[in-house]
Amino acid sequence: MHMLRKYREKAKNLPSSIYHNADKNENSKISNKTDTDSEDEANADLIFEDSVNEYILKMVNFIKELAIFCFIFAAYAAITHDPPKVSKSPAAYPFFPTNSVIKDFYRGQILEAIEQARSSDFSFLMFYAPWDAESQAAKAEFLKTANYLKENVAFAAVNCWQPGSTCRNQYNKVFRWPVLIAYPAFGNGIQYNGPIESSHMISFLQKLMKPVKKASEIILDFEEAFIIAELNTLPGSEEYSVYYSTALKYLENDPLGRISFFVKPVKKTKNQLSFYLWHEVKILDLNQSDWKVDVIMQWILKNIYTTSSWTLPSGSKSLVLSNFLQPGPSLILFTPMNPFYGFSDYYMMLQEISQEYANCNNYAPNFDMKSKRLDNYLTYKHLKKICKSQIYGEKQKDVLSVTTNLVFFNETYNDRKKKNNLNLYEDIKSENCYDIFPQTFKNFRMIEASSSISRKEIKTSMLRDEFDPKSMPNLKKNQYNNKCKNLLEAEKLFKPIFEPVNLESVELSVAKLGCSNQTLEFVALNSLIYYNFAERLGLDLFSKKDRSGVVIVHQKLESHYVMKNAVTSTNIRRFIRNFTNNTLIRSTDTISDITSVTTRSYHFNKTIQRSKPIYVKELTSKNFLDVVLNEGKSVLVMYYSKQCSYCNGISYIFLTLARKLSFVKNLQFRRIDGDINILPWEYTMDAFPTILFFPMFKKEETRVFPSDIPIDLTNLLGFVLSNFDSVTKLNAMYSICLHYQLEKEKRSCFTSVRSYTVALIEQMLKQWRKSNNRHRQIVLHNLRQLKQLQFLFTHKPEDLKLIQLYFNKLKFGLTNDYSSKSKESIKTEL
Template identity: 40%
Template sequence: MSLSTESSREADELSESSCDSQDDADTCPVHSNRSIDGEDNTATDYLQEEIEPEIRPILIRMLNLSLEFAIFCVIMINLTALTKDAPKISKPPAAYPFFPKGSLVTDWYRGHVSQAIEYSRANDIAFIMFYAPWDAECQSGKKEFEAAAKYMQDYVSFSAVNCWHPQSECKVQYSKVYRWPVLIAYPSHGRGVQYNGPISAPHMIQFLKKVCSPIVRLGNENPKDFEDIYLIASLNTAPGSLDFAVFYTAALNYLEKDPEYRITFFVTPTPTKHPTLHLQLWNETLVYPTHEKPWAPDEILQWIFKNTHQITTWVSPSGSKSLALYNNMNNHPTLLLFTPKNPLHHSTDYYNMLQDVSQEYHNCNDNVMVSMHYLALKLKRSVNVLHHKTLRATCKAKSKGPTNRRIISTLASAWTNISTCSKEDKNCNFLDKISSFCLNLQSKGTIDLAPLISLHTDELCESCKAGTDDPRSAEALLKLYNKEKCRQFLTAEKLHPAVLENEYNYSPGKVRNISGLFCQTNRSLTFLAMDSLLNYHFARRLGVDLFSRSDKSAAVIIGDKMESHYILSGPLNGKTIRDFIFNFTKNLLSRSLDSPATLLNSNLESIKKADSNVKSIEIKELDTKSFLPAISLENK
């Protein structure tokens, strides 16, 4: 029993005795109330007496355990503080060059991105590859990047930056890049233009040519070199023109947003204060509202993408999960043309054939503008075929690679162009002519040019011996232009020869008229094209083996609602594809049951036929004892 309980009982006994000894009766009721409280306290104390003996040992044990745990924590903290060392961070492995020694690509393999960009800005145009050495796409793209550098070395500077080396400048600045490589072209001024096309040398070359010349100057002639849509701007192109700078920037930014380059930018020099812009589509011409929208690159591009609509277009899936193909199909049956798209050729004949067919298919009311555009397209196709055959006949079969052109200084070329030397007078005294010319200048109070003349004497004499040897003469420039066209043509033919309809699958006979068939049925078609060299696996999923066809081309109609597809059998040309469309519209086609499994079975059958002469094949099972003797056999 606790001391507090005993003291409370003694106090109660004293109070009771005092109440009995007194005669005042008024105090007893008060004591009776206290006695009631005392009884409650007695009950509480009784419960405490029953419970406390059981709880006290538990509380003592918990207290001791807490003390022990606290002592253990203090000891461990002290031990950790005494034995703690600085964290050991292993040094990153030494950086090594990604590109081989002697490469045309300047490799900043330690990740010095600021120096790389500063070095690149010193050139007119620079193409930089930001890479991670371990990435498979970077390793496979290294050869393509070097091939592009070999072709464009006279016009573009090529560099590469390692953005994965730990603690490097590039790694710190671009730590949130999730896909490698990143390719960016840097003009001498303005922001860089990112390349988003396939990692292949021909596509990179096409992109760099577009960066070098994003705008085509147009005179009084009509636009020729365009594929789908073209844009014509009439504006002031004088030096320092802000209108031209805006249009030039819009053309560069467009290359970043559309890897297919479906729109060609033309400019017509006009001495005007208010620029005009026309977007030429297949069935209409739209005018940029300069009174409503500002003349700015972003506004121009937004207007272009918002108003562009095509009946035929190229589709290039990114290789990862995307809705590019689904969005272009628009929940309609789709005619999908697989054909090689050579980026170094000016046009693709089979794609032009698809454009002819689609415009005829959509010409419902004999629209005059559509009909004129259709005739212009047919004429352009004929010109392209003739141009290709001319290049094939005139260009040499063997490529000579990059030309080593010697460009003399601007001062020397000035003397060369005004020289009176001719082809007949090859031994003319060029120094005497220069001396007499300089004396005339000095007599008029000009500066003394004798030191400069003596410095460039050899170059001037060498250039004057024959008028056509001047690298800046009209004849030399025309020769260089033709040589460059042949070089591009031969490089394109190495990738894949051009596929022409009249050479591969021309079918004489009456061609079916499908004009306006689009408006006569509810099963209207969407026309798409895919590069069979890059996207052959899509055709394989549909049961088409493109590599077994000489032209690597095929046409398939995909019906999304019926989950069926139809394959054009036989040759692919304008006649058969029109019959194919007509039979689909009339529901006369049989559903194709081909799939990758059928292609696999056909390949197995061909293998069996090839091995039919072999009687038996012995396959020996190797173990630990027979492995080394088996691999050590000669001629095996």
């Protein structure tokens, strides 16, 4: 407006000959119309005024455009130059209790954590994310491990998720938490890849602290195989350092430590390793330049061969178990694995049987499994006796103060109060076993004898033995204290189980049965952790005292076989022989048949009182055949799966139809989870949902709902009616009419029912004319019932009780084919 006012003032200052008042021009034009000079002057004034207004309008538009451009430019500059507004990351907070033995670097200070780890002989670090569920679950187990080994291992935890921290910047591509790494004082870290359970982590760290043992004359202290190296073990030996690092590196690949590493000290190194497998010994000769950790590790992993093995599924999607189950059959032994003991008698039983099964070339075994099992039993008995003696009574109190109350299952905890009678060689006395294991009992007797010898005190400037923690007596005592500590903790987890001795049983042989094309893989699973796998196969381990069971799974044939007898050597061998001879019966037991506390979601409680009727009931593999093969009922079954999202919508349609046909008493609606229930092959479906109709009498004429037709209420009702006989169809039509809400629709429906009844009577009259005398009596009986129904449909269609009475008298189909059951029933009524 200011600019417009400025231009108007400039126009007024023009000469008078050019600018004239509008009123004068108007009067001049009216008075002197004939004066041509005045007209020219007036036109000139108008043209000049129009040009000035046009100029002013252009200037105003230009200023507006300039202002809009400046505004857009300023907004763009503000958007592009201002820093993005991002919410701040949450403040870091301690993940572990501040008074615990674990040093928690909750701000992600990874450099400080590793520096502190290297300052200890052994340290165990947990890299976690505080929001991660698995990290939260591992928190308690890691804390138990730290409390147990706090005197020997330094424990620390690092928050590797905290934004901006050094750990987050360095390990920003980790896809799973937690990550557990053990750091020795020198060398690379060893990642722990076993179960996140305190017992397994404790066993892993104890093996990590003593990865190499000294070889003796009789080696029985091993898991599945062992390696002996003849090396120079003097301080500074490079060969021993490489061998020691190899033993540590192997625990990263196998946290269970199935291979034991032994060393024989020699003055001159041969750079030779002897790998003792169950059937052969493999030798590795290396030059000095090839004596490296990677070379030895590759050789070990390439040549290891065992007839059986423990399997440790990760708990998430993996192919660990699938690799054992495909493509042929596999025998799975579910048994408790207690890492504190270092042995499992049932698993060693499986090793013994599998080695006999796979010995096709009559190999002479390198070690006797029976002797090893007996040695473990006697060692356990002797150690248990020592731990209760007065020799270690004072230290036992200290052991009890640092142990944790580790309870995995309530059943396991309750069984600690019960006496375990599953002991092998219960009648064998220790004094009679010296001839069997002279080396073992020689050591035991030396220990017992040393405890009875009185020691003389000698004056010296050095520390006395009882005050020197590194003295030989204290080291031995500490060694047995640690063994007693492990024994006490092992008793809390699960007591050892040994094969019961049955002197009357006949020893069977499975030798060379594995030499055929269809050979078994032998796998063992820890039943304390992986009991859910057994429940999926219908094996309830919690109902057994030893928590053990045997199953053969044939993935290719989609079959499995459960051993019903107790787990013994004789029963397992008989089970294998029957499988080889194809005499086993395919098991149909599944998780739905187990009623343990761990499978409540699959157990259907029949004692619950319900006020509303149940239109669709659940079937299992136990009652499936009894229900669908009942000749007195027509059954409509829907196969579904909890993993099928489309089945949820179909379930509503199925339930709606069941409610509408609830008046049809000889029709049942059932459903079954085809994913967890194992059925005979002829009743097994490979797609969900699938709907089958089982007719009343002719079960062999079972129909499947067509897969090319959409499953909706109209199509499903048409499918059911098309498979009904005439009388059942009349019953179904009447049941549908009862569920109409509008009176007009209900009357129309009853009209259709009456018309169909008349047509049905006409059809039966034709049959009566063509039938013999015996058949005419049956038809005449049905005609009487239809006559009464027609009368009720016309006058009392709402009288459900009376109509149901006459429908119940029509118990058979109106065809020429009558079952013997229907004939006998009609004779009784006539």
